[in-house]
Amino acid sequence: MTDDHDQDFAQLTLDAARALVGQDFVRLDDSGPNIVLRLEAAEPAQRDPAAAPGESGRPFSLLFRGPVHPELTQGMHDLENPGQSMRGIFLVPVGRDGESSSYEAIFS
8 A cells, every 4th residue: 555655765864764763663464463663763874985986875774673573584574654654665683682673774
């Protein structure tokens, strides 16, 4: 389902992402349970030293935290909350403790 709140990730900026920190997003999946992920951080990422000078955009990362079980697999996921939809965000599991799992998405 696509609507006016769908986020165009090609246009997402660090400042726009920072405004979403602290919000919960539901990972939607017809084949399994919906999982709530909280956007914990939006931070600048290290720039690749091999990147060509003058490339536009500033790389940044989003860190999400969710439940230990079920753990999401690395790949594309659709996330939404009442004000935003994030379609096709590529999440990578980056950590796990006794209470939660962490996922990162990199934007460059």
